[in-house]
Amino acid sequence: MEHAERIKRLPPYVFAEISRKKKEAMAAGKKLIDLGIGDPDRPTPPRILEFIKEASDNAENHRYPIGAGSRVFREAAAGWMAKRFDARLEDDEIVALIGAKDGITHLPLAYVNPGDVVLIPDPGYPGYIAGTIMAGGEPYMMPLSKENGFLPDLDAIPADIYKRAKIMWLNYPNNPTSAMADFTFYEDAVSRAKKYDFLIAQDAPYSEIYFREAPISMLEIQDAKKHVIEFYSMSKTYNMTGWRVGFAAGSKEAVNSLLTVKENMDSGTVSALQAASARALLECDKEAADIRALYKKRAEAGFDALKAAGYSPLEAKATMYLWVDVPAGFKSMNFCARALDEAEVVITPGIGFGPSGDGYFRIALTVEEEIMLEAISRLKGIKI
């Protein structure tokens, strides 16, 4: 049967080749070390599991969740935003999500008509393109380069593109490059959003995985709220990827528009998880700090080991990834294929995140340190 245009327009899954090779190697009994997936290896902290068990015992939580999320969850999210940033949010400026991905892929349906432009970082999380295409929009890629600190060059975007733009995606701390954005950059982006009347969607699931100064929120910028929606997630902050909870915060209009899409597409985030997540947001700073410290330690150890092995990693300021130059003479795909074949290590080719990622590979810091170091020592052998 003929597929819809929106499915045909989705970019080919560039990780498919690596994933096929990975399956073959595993079937052949090879002991791969997988540094490919950005999914925390450690379990959800015991206290949060207790919160989930308690909330599951409450029959009130067994019914359909309500629209924007429970009052308790939204108040906790607002409280967390106020504790963590200089950002005050009302109830109707927050919507609970089934993880950040839910909001990321649904937001364009609220704003983007066929032919409208969505500005997307390259390299970037694939959900930005997928959501844009599902809505019939046109992705306009904003290259992130080492020279620009992996920030998009806002002056390089033509005025006619800005005029057709409905949404600009930003993602700091950034996956895959680990870069952070500062106040000046955010102010510049907000001034363009005001001038051309588009929405900035700042995807911040790594806001709590930082190694030096804590990332700021775009909602801290004066008068930015009307043009900004931010996406936060329990996934990485509290090792909760499998539970699927996040929230969007910012422009009341954008939050409500996203809610309109969601109310027609899903029935909300599991109530027991909202209840447990509310408690985590208010009570589990220690757990979040421990997780942060773990990734910092792994990032530093991985950085030093890669350098010692002759690679050029970028110093990670945040996230759970190291972004590393592919050695001279390689493209990211053939380098990662060699890593799999010869070193039995799974790493992610930069091109999987967009054409500007091609000179790099990404290491996920989601295995224990000694295993990561073993993987890096194996990679040493394939450099030339």
Ligand SMILES: Cc1ncc(COP(=O)(O)O)c(C=O)c1O
């Ligand atoms: C940049 C970015 N945004 C969003 C997500 C999805 O997060 P969630 O688990 O909250 O849906 C990820 C997950 O890896 C990510 O890297």
